[in-house]
Each structure stands twice: as structure tokens, then as C-alpha cells.
Amino acid sequence: MTTSDSVRSCPFRHDEALEPDPFMTRMRTEAPVVRVRMPYGEGRCWLVTSYDHVQTVTSDKRFSRAALVGMDFPRITPAPIVQSEAINVMDPPDLNRVRKLIVKAFTTKQVEELRPWTQKTVDSLLDDMVEHGAPADVADHLAGRLPLMTICELLDIPEPDRAQLRRWAMAMMSMAAADRTSAAEAKAGLRAYFQELGKERRRNPGDDLISSLATARIGDEMLDEDELAVLAMLLVVTGHDTTTYDISNIIYTLLTHPKHLLQLRERPELFPQAVEELLRFIPFRQGVGIPRVALEDVDLDGVIIKEGDTVHVSYLTANRDELVYEHPDELDFERKDPAVHMAFGYGSHHCLGSHMARMVLQVSIGTLLNRFPELRLAVPAEEVQWNTVSIWRYPLALPVAW
Numbered sequence: 001m002t003t004s005d006s007v008r009s010c011p012f013r014h015d016e017a018l019e020p021d022p023f024m025t026r027m028r029t030e031a032p033v034v035r036v037r038m039p040y041g042e043g044r045c046w047l048v049t050s051y052d053h054v055q056t057v058t059s060d061k062r063f064s065r066a067a068l069v070g071m072d073f074p075r076i077t078p079a080p081i082v083q084s085e086a087i088n089v090m091d092p093p094d095l096n097r098v099r100k101l102i103v104k105a106f107t108t109k110q111v112e113e114l115r116p117w118t119q120k121t122v123d124s125l126l127d128d129m130v131e132h133g134a135p136a137d138v139a140d141h142l143a144g145r146l147p148l149m150t151i152c153e154l155l156d157i158p159e160p161d162r163a164q165l166r167r168w169a170m171a172m173m174s175m176a177a178a179d180r181t182s183a184a185e186a187k188a189g190l191r192a193y194f195q196e197l198g199k200e201r202r203r204n205p206g207d208d209l210i211s212s213l214a215t216a217r218i219g220d221e222m223l224d225e226d227e228l229a230v231l232a233m234l235l236v237v238t239g240h241d242t243t244t245y246d247i248s249n250i251i252y253t254l255l256t257h258p259k260h261l262l263q264l265r266e267r268p269e270l271f272p273q274a275v276e277e278l279l280r281f282i283p284f285r286q287g288v289g290i291p292r293v294a295l296e297d298v299d300l301d302g303v304i305i306k307e308g309d310t311v312h313v314s315y316l317t318a319n320r321d322e323l324v325y326e327h328p329d330e331l332d333f334e335r336k337d338p339a340v341h342m343a344f345g346y347g348s349h350h351c352l353g354s355h356m357a358r359m360v361l362q363v364s365i366g367t368l369l370n371r372f373p374e375l376r377l378a379v380p381a382e383e384v385q386w387n388t389v390s391i392w393r394y395p396l397a398l399p400v401a402w
Contacts, residue, residue, distance in 0.1 A: 012287030038074035058347035078180035135378030156208030280341035
């Protein structure tokens, strides 16, 4: 067993369309457990990039997210996005308690009941795009509107408030040092908004998800006010942000892989499986997310992670691990590999809104492809401009014709 004294420096920023980050890809094969220097925060930090090791770190009780609370932990954003009451920094048994309450309130049935509304909304958005005429920016007409509308419908967010919530959510995700203050102000604004809304829904519950979460009870257990506010905030930020960019990224990927697009048109029964493969294949974000802290010394294949060290995992590199997936850098809608992709995370912090995201992706992408059989990029792929500020990777605009 050994320890590693070498520290790699990585910008955790790769803006060339949707190509995998070359540094992190190289680490997966050269040093799947490696010390790295992060842009922000203090302390010793590790990067774990292989599928098996990511599984271990995200599911082993020797690694804790709750231990992050109060730490200026190594990260890729100027200020920590995470909040101490958030479910994504809880460990069992607190995590189990909150997850049970959320699962009780946020059901697959509730999401499926929203499918007809989502379909009607997609149809209306695409009607507007047709009225605009080609070329049209599908990132604006569809991706930039639908997920926010859907999560706000589920949470019953008043229409006049939605644009501000979107601005706050985007400001929180900046990786630029100059945006540290605005990111912190955005987080405070979102929290204050949902503190008040949560109190109101607890007093006067309706049929929306916030009301369901506010009134969900298992025995004597309920979410407290801070847990409810931060959870509602998390649902809005992650419930629309990631899906917004997933829609744009999937459309871009399909339009730049014409053989795969033709395969879907000829064999529409492959569509659900194709969505999962696209989620595996596309590097949807920059760098890494919320880390964990080692609660004791842990040996990962001869590398000793010391008690108190911060450990980041890369779901993106795990999704391209050649030891798990055959030809991982190829898009394969008939892939037979048994491994589940990690686009929604893994272990106890697997995304609780994955059923919602899948529904929105299926309806939006499926409808777009069916309605526009000759859909194509209206500009050369190399002219598409990409976000270079946020933690998310996505095209700033995606002009299409049909």
C-alpha cells in the first residue's frame, strides 16, 4: 500500500463542443486515483475517475458528504453551491429519513400525470418555432423554455416569479472568480424565496409538489422549514437546469451523428434506450460536483486516501470506462453492456428527479424528431458557440432548419 505525493493541476474546464475532458480521460487510465489541485477551496483533494472506484466512493459509508458542512472544501466554483440543510450533503440515517419523505411526495405517478401537460406544452413551443420560421434556435424555443415551465408547473411557481428564478439559478453555477459575489447573492435570493413559499404552502397546501413535500409524513417525521426550502430550491435549480442543457446537447449530438438519427427514424422502438445511451455518452458538465470526505484511511487499489481528505468523483469518466463498456467512446443505441450509466449519479445520492428528467427528455426529443423528419443544423457544427462560464456544457444557440 502506498500514498501519493504528486499533485496534478487541472483547469476542470474543457470547452470544445462535447468532447470529453482530455486530462480527466487520461487520468482514468494513467492514475484513476490521483491527487489534484482544485481552482477554489482548501485542503488535500483526490480525483477518482474509474467506474469501479466511483461506485466505491459513492456507496461506501467510509466516505461522507455531511462532513463537508462548514468546510472550505476544494471545488470548481468560487463559492460552494451546496447548503448544509440540503439532501445532497446528508449521510444516513438523516439521508434515509429525508429520501423516504421525498419518495412519498414525488412519485412516478405524479410525474406521469404531468406527461399530457408536457406534451401539450412541447406542441405549443414547436408551433411557435414553426411560426418563427427556419432557421430557428431550438435551444431557445424548446430547451430554454420547457424544463423551467415543467418544474414550475409541478411546484406551482407563479408565472411572474419564474424569470427571476432562472436568473438566480444560472448565476449560482458560474465558475468565474469575478462572479463569486453574484453567485452568493443568487443562492441567498433563491433560499429566501423558497423559505417564504414553503411556509405559505404548509399553511395552505395545494396539489403541487411543494405542498406534498410540506405535508408528507412518515410516522412523526416531516421535513423542517429549512429542509423544505432548500429542497424546493434544489428541485428548481437541478430540475430545470440540467434538463435544459440535456435537451440541447442531445439534439446537437443527434444532428451531428446522422447515421444514428436515421437509425432512430427507422426504428423508433429504440428511442428509450437511445436516450439512456445519449445520457451516458454526453459529457454534460465541467469537472466534478459535490465531493465526499474520507472518515478513515481508505485503500483504493494501493493508494491510501487519508482520513479527512476530500474526494471528488467523475461520473463523466466513469461513463466512458473501457473496463466496463465495450467501445465506450462510440454511440451505440443497441448497447448490451449491463452497467448502468452514472449521468444521474450513483449510490445514496442518485438523483431523485431522474424520473422527471427522463419524461421531459422523452417527450421533447421524441416530439421534435417526429414532427420534423428533415431536421438539421442550420450552421456548420464548428460554428456552434458553447458556454464557457457555467459548470454546465451546452450550446449558447442551436440554429436548426427543417
